[in-house]
Amino acid sequence: MHLYGTSAVSDRGHLTIGGVDTVQLSKEYGTALYVYDVAMIREKARAFRNAFEQENVHYQVAYASKAFSCIAMVQLADEEGLSLDVVSGGELYTALQAGFPAERIHFHGNNKSDAEIRMALDAKIGCFVVDNFYELALLEQLAEEKGVRANILLRITPGIEAHTHDYILTGQEDSKFGFDLQSGQVEEAIQSAEKKSTLKLLGLHCHIGSQIFETTGFVMAIDKIFQYLSTWYESFGFAPEVLNLGGGFGIRYTADDQPIPVGDYIAAMTHAVKRNLSEGMAMPEIWIEPGRSLVGEAGLTLYTVGSHKHVPELRNYLAVDGGMSDNLRPALYQAKYEAAIANRMNETRDHLYSVAGKCCESGDMLIWDCKLQRAISGDVMAVFSTGAYGYSMANNYNRLPKPAVVFVENGEASLVVKRESYEDLIHHDLPLKQAIISK
Template identity: 65%
Template sequence: MAFERYGTMKVNDKGHLEIGGVDTLKLAESYGTPLYVYDVALIRERARGFKKTFEELGVKAQVAYASKAFSAIAIYQLMAEEGMSLDVVSGGELYTAIEAGYPKERIHFHGNNKTREELVMALDYEIGCIVLDNFYEIELLTELLRNRKQKIAVLVRVTPGIEAHTHDYILTGQDDSKFGFGLTNGQAEEAIRQVLAASDAFDLIGLHCHIGSQIFETTGFVMAAHRIMEQLVTWHESLGFDSKVLNLGGGFGVRYTEEDKPLEPAEYVRQIVAEIKKVADGHGLAVPEIWIEPGRSLVGEAGTTLYQAGSRKEVPGVRQYLAVDGGMNDNIRPALYEAHYEAVLARRPLDKPEETISLAGKCCESGDMLIWDLPLPKAAAGDYLAVFCTGAYGYAMASNYNRIPRPAVVFVENGEAKLVIKRESYADLIQNDLALN
C-alpha cells in the first residue's frame, strides 16, 4: 500500500481508507470536499522525535515549527502543546500566533522585508527573537528600539554559499539569494559589527542560515555548519564575538512519491550536531545552542486532501482525464514546482489498478493538473480520492482563483475529528468587495 508509511493511516474493516481512526468517506460526507485532513498523532510523533534526538545527544536546543508550511490557530496551539518554538515570517502569521496564545518568548520572526508595522507588532508582543536579514532592517529596528528604549534578542541571517540539491525556486543558501548577509563577501561580518555597535538595542545571541528545502541528504547541512563554525573561530579572535546560538534552519525532505528517499529526521540532527561539536572541540569553543526549523517535515506527510471525482474526458490513444472538485487553488505545487503526488480511491484503496488516469483540477487553466498518469481502479463521478502528503504548502498557498472558496481543514486523532478551519462560503468571497453605487 502506498500509504502505509503515513502515520495512522490504515484500511478499516469496510475496506475504506482511515486516518486517525476516522473513515475518510465519513469525513468527506460530513465536511464536504475538497478537504484537508491532518493526522495529529503523526505531527506529535515528528515533533517529539526531533526534540528527543537533541536530548539524547545532550545538546541544548530549540526546535521551531516553520509555520509558513501551514499557519492556523489550531496548528500553533498543537505545537505549543508539544513545547515547540515558532518561526513566523509575516505580520499575519505573527497575529495568528498572538491570537493562538503562543508563548511569546518562543516566537522567532523571519523575513527579508519586515515592515515597520510588523516590527512594531513584534516589539509590542515582546517576542523571543528577530532574525535580521539586511542592513535596512538593522537601521530600522535600531531606530524603533532606541525610540522605545527597548532591547531584543536577534540572530543575523547569513548565506553560507552552500547550494542544496533541490528545486531552483526554493534554493536560499547560495551566494546569490534575496535572503541574508553573504558569508564569503564580507556582508555578514559587517552586519555583526553594526549589531554589536548597537548593543543598547540588540542582544546578538547568534547566527542563522537556511540552505534550501526538500533536502534528502546531510551533506549540505554539514558543510554549512562547518563553514559557519570555522568563521566563528575567526570572529571570536577578531571581533570578540561568541555565538550562543546557531540556527541551521530546516529543509528536511519528506516522501511525496516512491522516488523520494528522505532520511529519518533524527539523522539530520545527528550529523549537524556531530559537525558542530567537532569544530567547536577542535578550536576550544563552547558548543552553541542549536536551533532548527522543520516545517514540511512536521506537517507534510500528516496532511491528506480528499476530493470528489466529477467529469471524465478521453483523448483516444493519448490520455484519460478525471476531474476533481479542487485543483491549483488548493494545491498549487504541481503547477508551480511540477511537484508529484500519489493518490488512491478512498473507498477502495487496496483494489488493483484497472486504468491510468490524469487527475485534473477544476480551475480554468490547462496547467491545473494535480497528478499525471495515476494508476487507479476504475473511478466514476462521485468517488472520493485521497491525495497524500499535502499537509505543507497546500492550505498555506491556497487561493480564491476563479472565485473558488478555500477548503475546510479537520484534525483527526484517536477516532475523533475536529473542524479547525471552516470552509469558505460564497459570501466570504465578497465580504471585502465594495460596490460602485
C-alpha cells in the same frame, strides 16, 4: 501502496486516517477537504526533540508555521513544546491569538514592515532573524523608540546549495535572503549589531534549501561558517550563543522519495558543530526550523471525482472538485504526489489517469499519469502528503472558496478551519459608485 501515518483500510474498503473513515469525512465536511493526522504531527515533533536530547545539547525546535498556520496548529505546536517561526504580521497575529508564548516566537522575513516590527516588539517576541542592513537599522530605530532591547540572529547565505528545486534554493550566494558570508557582509553586520545598545546579537542563522535527503549539505554549511567564526573569534572575540541551522528536511511525496530518520540530521549537525569549535569557544545552542517535515505527510486532501475525458491512444483525464486553488505546488514547482480512490481501497490499481483540477487553467493538473483504482463520478479521491503548503498557499482563483480543515486523532474528528462560503468571497467587496460628472 504506501500509506501515511495512521492511514489504514477499513473492513468496508475505505481509507481511514487517525481511525476515521475518509469517506464519512467527505460526507460530513464536504470536499475539497484538508485532513490532518494529529498523532503523526506529535510523533514527528517528539522525534526531533528526542534526537536533540540524545545529543545532550541545548536546543530549540521551532515549527516553521509558513508550512501550515491556523490557531489549532499553533496550539498543537505549543502542546508539543515547540518554538514558532513566523514570517509575517498575519502569522504573528495568529500565534498571539492562539495564546502561543511570545518568548518562543522567532520572526523571519526579508522585508519586515515598520508595522510588523512594532507589533513584534510590543508582543515581546523571543527573537528577530534579521535579513539585511535595512532591517538592522530599522529594528534598532524602533527598539530605541520603544525603549526595549531586541534579541536578534543574523541570517547568512553560506554559499552552499542543496539538491532541490531551483525555485526553493535559499542558501546560495545569489539569493534574496540574508547577508552574504563570502563578501564580508556578515562580519560587517556582526560588528554593527554588537555596537547597538538596543540589539542583543544571539548568533547566526542559515537555511540551505528544502526537501533535502542527505546530511552532507548541512555539514558543508557548518564547516564553511566555522571557517569564518574561528577567524572572528580570534580577531574580535565573537562566538555565537545560538546557531540556527534552518530546516529543509525531506519528506515522502512519492515512492521516489527516500527520507532519512530525523535523528540522522540532528546527529550530523551537532557533531559537525562540536568538531569545529575553536579552543575556548562554548558550544552554541542549536536551533532548527522544521515545517514541511512536521506536517507534510500528516495531511491529505479529499476530493470528489467529477468529469472524465478520454483522449484516444493518449490519456485519460479525471477531474476533481479542487486543484491549483487548494494545492498550488504542482503548478508552481512541478511537485509530484500519490493518490488513491478512498472508497475503493481494496480494488486493483490498474487504471492510468491524469488528475485535473477544476480551475480554468491548462496548467491546473494535480497528478500526471498515476495508477488508480477504477474511478467514477462521485468517488472520493485522497491525495497524500498535502499537509505543507496546501492550505498555506490556498487561493480564491476563479472565486473558489477555500476548503475546510479537519484534525483527526484517536478516532475523533474536529473542524479547525471552516469552509469559506460564497458570502465570505465578497465580504470585502465594495459596490461601484457612479461618479456624477458635472458639465
